[in-house]
Amino acid sequence: MKNLFLFLTALSFSFTVWSQEIESKSIDEVIWTNNYKEALKKAKKERKPLLVYFKGSDWCGPCKKLDRELFSSEKFKNFSKENFVLYEADIPRNQDLVEKEKLDMNKKLADKYKVTTYPTLIFVNHKQKVIAYKKGLLLTEYYYPFFDSIINKKRG
Known part of the structure; x- marks a missing residue:
């Protein structure tokens, strides 16, 4: 009985440590602004x-x-x-995955x-003017020259 107690205690401790590792990894995730209007305000404020x-x-x-190969990467x-x-x-097809208000906004934006075409990346300024866009999937390394060109347009 004592061995069972020790085993369960060790198992519980292992799950606690494992779940803390998962929580700390999620802190470093890419931060997507949850509200489009707030994202526009943030873009204006940060000049991005x-x-x-x-x-x-x-x-x-x-x-x-x-998502897996580009947006989840440390780079x-x-x-x-x-x-x-x-x-x-x-x-999404399963519309329960997104709040109704946000889903309505996403459809209006589309x-x-x-x-x-999905995926599509569109860069806009805070006035919603399109700066650049990419449709479809590319090799991950091809996105960075595209991103650099957008940053250079912003500076120029």
């Missing part, structure tokens, strides 16, 4: 372009790959923190910017 990422989180295979996390404000415009 706003990246609007159109995706279908539950049906778009290329979007899932982009992007550091790069975006310095250079962009981020807004994720998710339009109409406004004529998004028909």
